[in-house]
Amino acid sequence: MLDKIFAAGVVGAGGAGFPTHVKYKTKTEVFIVNAIECEPLLRTDRYIVETFAPEIVAAALQIKEHLGASRAVIAVKEHNAGMVSALRRAVGDSGVDLYLSPSVYPAGDEQNLIFCITGRVVLTGGLPLDVGCVVSNAATVFQVHEALAGRPVTDKIITIGGAVANPMTVSAPIGTALADLLPLAGGAVGDCVTIIGGPLMGRVAESLDGEVVTKTTGGLLALPRDAAILPKKEADLAREVKMARAVCCQCSMCTQMCPRNAMGLNVQPHKVMRALAAGNCGLIGAEANGVWSCCDCGICSDYACNFGLHPSKMMQVYKGRMREQGVKPVKEVKYQPQGFENKRLPTARLMGRLDLSRYDADAPFAGSVEVQSVRIPLKMHVGGPCTPTVGVGEKVEKGQLIARPEGLGANIHASIAGTVTAVTAQMIEIRR
Ligand code: SF4
Ligand code: SF4
Numbered sequence: 001m002l003d004k005i006f007a008a009g010v011v012g013a014g015g016a017g018f019p020t021h022v023k024y025k026t027k028t029e030v031f032i033v034n035a036i037e038c039e040p041l042l043r044t045d046r047y048i049v050e051t052f053a054p055e056i057v058a059a060a061l062q063i064k065e066h067l068g069a070s071r072a073v074i075a076v077k078e079h080n081a082g083m084v085s086a087l088r089r090a091v092g093d094s095g096v097d098l099y100l101s102p103s104v105y106p107a108g109d110e111q112n113l114i115f116c117i118t119g120r121v122v123l124t125g126g127l128p129l130d131v132g133c134v135v136s137n138a139a140t141v142f143q144v145h146e147a148l149a150g151r152p153v154t155d156k157i158i159t160i161g162g163a164v165a166n167p168m169t170v171s172a173p174i175g176t177a178l179a180d181l182l183p184l185a186g187g188a189v190g191d192c193v194t195i196i197g198g199p200l201m202g203r204v205a206e207s208l209d210g211e212v213v214t215k216t217t218g219g220l221l222a223l224p225r226d227a228a229i230l231p232k233k234e235a236d237l238a239r240e241v242k243m244a245r246a247v248c249c250q251c252s253m254c255t256q257m258c259p260r261n262a263m264g265l266n267v268q269p270h271k272v273m274r275a276l277a278a279g280n281c282g283l284i285g286a287e288a289n290g291v292w293s294c295c296d297c298g299i300c301s302d303y304a305c306n307f308g309l310h311p312s313k314m315m316q317v318y319k320g321r322m323r324e325q326g327v328k329p330v331k332e333v334k335y336q337p338q339g340f341e342n343k344r345l346p347t348a349r350l351m352g353r354l355d356l357s358r359y360d361a362d363a364p365f366a367g368s369v370e371v372q373s374v375r376i377p378l379k380m381h382v383g384g385p386c387t388p389t390v391g392v393g394e395k396v397e398k399g400q401l402i403a404r405p406e407g408l409g410a411n412i413h414a415s416i417a418g419t420v421t422a423v424t425a426q427m428i429e430i431r432r
Contacts (some may be wrong), residue, residue, distance in 0.1 A: 072095070163359060190224055
């Protein structure tokens with residue numbers, strides 16, 4: 001099974017791209033399929049689950065058996081009626097459990113999900129495996145199904161949404177220029193910037209030049225330049241430190257609403273604000289360890305702070321400084337979880353606060369995108385870049401192996417049939 005997953009080049013489709021054959025090289029107790037899709041406006045998991053629920057359930061059972069797990073659980077938001085009914089039909093009496101989550105943010109955070117399903121807390125610096133869990137995104141599990149049938153990863157399902165004329169979900173060959181996708185949805189309406197990924201955790205791209213679909217791309221959103229969320233995403237650090245010093249009243253609302261803090265982890269962004277505002281570039285003593293458990297969900301900045309400050313950015317800065325100083329996480333849980341349920345943030349409220357509700361539209365599947373050329377990156381996964389196995393002028397078929405990893409990594413395959421027209425240290429170009 002692992003050989004087939006490795007051969008197909010499967011990586012975590014919803015995260016940083018950790019190679020799946022490495023992740024599954026273990027035994028565990030609970031296997032969780034994450035179909036929550038908690039980033040607003042994205043619809044990729046919705047399409048995949050509604051269309052391929054039987055394949056996802058079949059793959060989940062095979063993975064469960066491979067991991068020696070006693071339980072396989074598929075997590076989905078209860079208000080997504082189409083997903084829930086597709087999964088109910090597919091699950092039948094297979095023994096796979098469904099976990100129906102309320103529509104809260106960040107319900108799809110891996111550690112949040114583990115806590116909700118098993119009541120276990122992944123300690124600071126720990127992994128889901130430490131508490132007997134392996135979690136994979138629904139898109140990844142579908143790709144595992146395809147891998148077991150001998151079909152490699154060549155395409156990615158992507159939502160094109162936000163301020164566009166016709167939000168849609170498409171399947172695009174890996175290496176497709178993102179600039180070619182926006183016009184499919186009617187183009188951006190007004191003066192917009194683009195976000196690659198979801199509105200909260202995605203990154204702002206002023207220009208789409210050189211940006212392509214990778215194995216981990218989930219969305220392409222256009223948002224007006226004056227969108228409420230943009231200043232928070234593009235915050236200037238020096239200004240933020242000044243703002244923290246001048247404005248932060250240490251009300252601790254950011255800490256009180258932090259979902260990782262609610263699970264009992266010692267994540268206290270207000271203390272990091274205080275330390276950085278005071279010019280303390282050193283560590284905050286015993287409290288510093290909890291900073292490692294921040295998941296960058298952005299609730300503290302995007303929702304909790306009434307002064308529009310940016311504690312999540314400060315947490316990132318603080319983490320960076322600890323890394324520079326060679327500080328390593330120490331496994332601990334500081335408190336008992338308290339008021340977890342009461343602290344869960346309804347996604348609708350978050351979207352209202354960020355003025356995203358107006359873009360919360362369906363993004364129906366519009367088919368596969370046909371392109372004349374692709375530029376496939378050699379690094380779309382955790383680990384080093386792959387080494388090309390093809391040269392310029394060579395003809396390739398769709399699905400043919402074109403690069404393989406030297407160490408940790410995942411195989412890369414041609415996403416269209418054609419001729420290799422360029423090979424660099426970063427990418428392989430193929431033209432039809
Ligand atoms: S950053 Fe905002 S929410 Fe946090 S303590 Fe300061 S003022 Fe309060
Ligand atoms: S980004 Fe803020 S709210 Fe989210 S986990 Fe980190 S500190 Fe907590």
